[in-house]
Amino acid sequence: MRYSTFISYNHKDRRWAQWIHRELERYRLPKALIGRSSPVGVLDRRLPPVFQDREELAASTNLASSVQEALRQSHTLIVICSSNGAKSKWVNEEVRQFAALGRRDRIQCLIVPEADPRGEPPPEVDILPPALLELGDEPLAADARKTGDGKRAAFLKLVAGIIDVRYDDLRQREHARRQRQLLMLATAASAGFIVMAGLTIFAFVSRADAVRQRDVARQQTLAAQRTTDFVKGLFQVSDPSEAKGRSITALEVLDRGAREIQGQLANEPDVKAELISTLSEVYTGLGSYRRADSLIRAALSLPVTRDETRARQIGVFAASQALQANYDAAVSNFNIALRKIEKPAELQDPSLYSRLLIGKAEALAALDRYDEALAASKTALKWDGEREGFNSENVARDFEAIGLTSQYARDLAASRTSYEKALAIRLAVNGRLHPIVSQDLNDVGTAAYLQRDTAAAERFWRSALAIDEQILGPNHPDLGNLLNNLGRVSLEQRKYAQAAALLTRSEQLYLSQRNDTHDDLAFVFSNLALAKDGLGATREAEDLFGRALRAAEVHNNRLIAPIMVDLADLRCRRHDFKTALSDLAKAAPLMKKQYPTDPWRMAWVGNTRGACLLAQGNPAGRALIRASSPLVLDRWKKDTDYGAKAEARLQNAI
Known part of the structure; x- marks a missing residue:
């Protein structure tokens, strides 16, 4: 989510809204809280942005779409409670919409000072928006009035609610910080004395630094000893009968x-x-x-x-x-981690810097932010190359990340070159029977496949699968990608039963450790749907297409349009013409946008539409099939899945 909180208020209370917005934006969290997990993510020095400003809304029944989106993107809601807010239609509507998102427990009230015309504070029932009272549960409240918490305490209560810590803990840390600030001021006032005693202090500081360096060395030695003792302890069995003759697996040890x-x-x-x-x-x-x-x-x-x-x-x-x-959260947290490293050259483990850069680059590539991903990868490559030489494992990893980003960006020649550089280093350093060598074989195979070198792709993938099954075993989730790739090749060769077996195994391995909307599963589900359709299991295929589409839509994956077209083809053959033609109409602009350099993709939309119209009895479909078939058959041979379908449709259109 983008915002830590959404401030809901009546325009007459804008001064209070601006105050709490300003205080939240500039507040620095106590150092002891930084790095903790919280409802707004891993805590950094400052809170995520706050949403306050909204234009006055017209007299309509719905909130403006920008405000609705901001509510969806906000972890918490702060409602400024006053007689003005209680009468505001929009404050009430914002409370209802936020509660409807399932976040009623993340609503906080800020009661602000005001007086009615008689000079008396209004009763609290008149300052709470009706929507809050409708929720039933009493919301968390901070009272900025002098008779309540006061401004500062009220502010800290709101912060505590946003990051989900106890108010007393936050207040105590705030008090300790203020004490340190006072101490710093007192120290500054003694500057003249410090100058006079400079030489003496220098001697003490030098000694203290030496002590600190000694303590750091002791700490590192202690850490190493603790690590050694802990790891040794993992493999000790206090009772010899505990294993009872069986092997202890690595997972059991962990x-x-x-x-x-x-x-x-x-x-x-x-x-x-x-x-x-x-x-x-x-x-x-x-x-x-x-x-x-x-x-x-x-x-x-x-x-x-x-x-x-x-x-x-x-x-x-x-x-x-x-x-x-x-991926969005991953990029954010990689950035937080990188900000913790002010001087990479002084790290105890200097490779941590490049590992964080590469992790960030891979997440950025998945978000289609290719330029940023390449920049991060190349920074890591320069760092590792200068420190270790250009034949190290870390350099191989950097080339792998560059290859991945280039692949996503459709620079296939650069992708294959980078992957091959990485593979050469891995083979020299790690030897053939290593999981990372298998991964590089998989990646080179993918680049070859995208370059339409299918025979080479299949060789690389089968080599990789043999290594993985030998090293990782048959049930490791990393096999899922390779099985999907090989299943796709079998599918294109119209070996539907073989494809279905490979893809079913891939699906099971993915789902064993990931949720069913993981972006990779858009490919697995859609390929398995095509295989099932080829075997005549159309109901099962339709369900799989639906699951593939959901996974693709969650990540705005470019596979959305191809899935919609293949699903429309299936529905046409089941005579659901209205739904199928509607799907094709939606898919066409998406396909044109997402695959500008693959003309066969748009041709396949027209080809499928033509077949659907012809099946419906509309002769206009013949012209569409005749116009689109040459582009499809230029990409796919007649003995492939798409090629055979295009050829059959062409014969039917004669």
């Missing part, structure tokens, strides 16, 4: 570690945070994405003191969000 670490290292939060980040990354590597996400989320509340440790934590969390296709 689960044991995740349970045990919760009660350990309470006085060493940085060490604990580093260990949990590592456990989360290992869970991810083993394909247990949900457990990885749960573990790192819980660890964000640890009172970490080192910026590098916090940056790593937030980066692991952002990577988990990207795996669940929550």
Whole structure:
């Protein structure tokens, strides 16, 4: 969501709205809260933007669309309660709309001072908008009146409600911060004395710095020792009969570690945070994405003191969000993590800087922000190349990210070149039997496929699948992408039963660790729908097309139009002509916009429309089929799925 809060008010209370807006925008959260998970995301120094201004609305029955969208994009609602607000139609409507979004528990009231014409404060029943009273539950309230909380305390109550912390905790941290500010002022007043005692202080500071460096070294040694002890402990079995002759899997070892670490290292939060980040990354590597996400989320509340440790934590969390296709949030959190690193060269682990850049780049590429993604990837490549030379694993990873972004941007030659550079490095450094080598084979295969080199693509993909099944096992979710790619090739060759088997397995692996609107599933569901349709299972195919369309629409995926066309084709063959022709009319402008360099795509829309009209008994369909078939058959041979369909329609149009 874009806004931390939406301020609802009557225009007569604009002064109070401007006050709370200004205070929220410039408020700096206490340092101890930064990096914590909250309803508005991982907390940074400042809150996300606040929505206040709205034009006076005309006398209509609905809120303006811009205001409705702002309400949807707001985590909380602050209602300025006064006699003016209680009479406002729009304040009432904003409260109702926000509650209808399922966020009634995120509504807060700010009661502001005013007096009625007799000089008496109005009764509270007259200052609450009726919509608030209709909700039943008493909303959270902050009273800015002198007889209530007062302005400052009321403001802190609102902040506490927005970020979901106890008001007393926030008030105490605010008090401590003010005490530090007073101390700084007192220190400044003593500047003359400090100058006079400069040499003495310098000696003490030098000694203190030496002590600090010693303590840092001790802390790092302690962290290393704690890590070693913890990892050794994971593999110890206190009772020899515990295993009972069976092998202990890596996931069982991790689960044991995740349970045990919760009660350990309470006085060493940085060490604990580093260990949990590592456990989360290992869970991810083993394909247990949900457990990885749960573990790192819980660890964000640890009172970490080192910026590098916090940056790593937030980066692991952002990577988990990207795996669940929550790319906007991932980019935001990668940016937060990068801001924690002021001097990358001074990091204990300098590669953290480039890892965060690449994570951000991959999320940006998924959002079609290609220029930003390439810039971040190239910054990482320069950083790693200068530090490690251009044949290191980190450099290979950077080339992989550049290849991915170039692929999304349809620069296929650059994509394949980057992937091949990465693959050469991986083979030299990691050897053939390594999961990352399989991933690079998959990526090179994808680039070859997009260049219409299908035979090469299938060779690369089958090599990758053989490695993955040997190294990761048959049930790792990373196999889902490869199985989808091979299923697509089988589908295009009209081997529908083989395609359906591969794609069903891909679907199951994706759904084991991801939700059903993940962007990759738009491809899996639509391919499986085509395979099922080829096997005559049209009802099942229609349901799969619907699921594919939902996943594509959630991410505004460019696959929306192709799915709509294939679904329309199925509906035409089932004589649902009205729905099918409506779908084709909607798909045509989307297809033209999303595939400007693929003329066969628009031709396929016209070809399918022609077939639908002809099936309906409209002879105008013949001309459409005759005009569009050459472009389709120029792209697809007659023995392929699309080619065979186009040829059959052409024969029918004669």
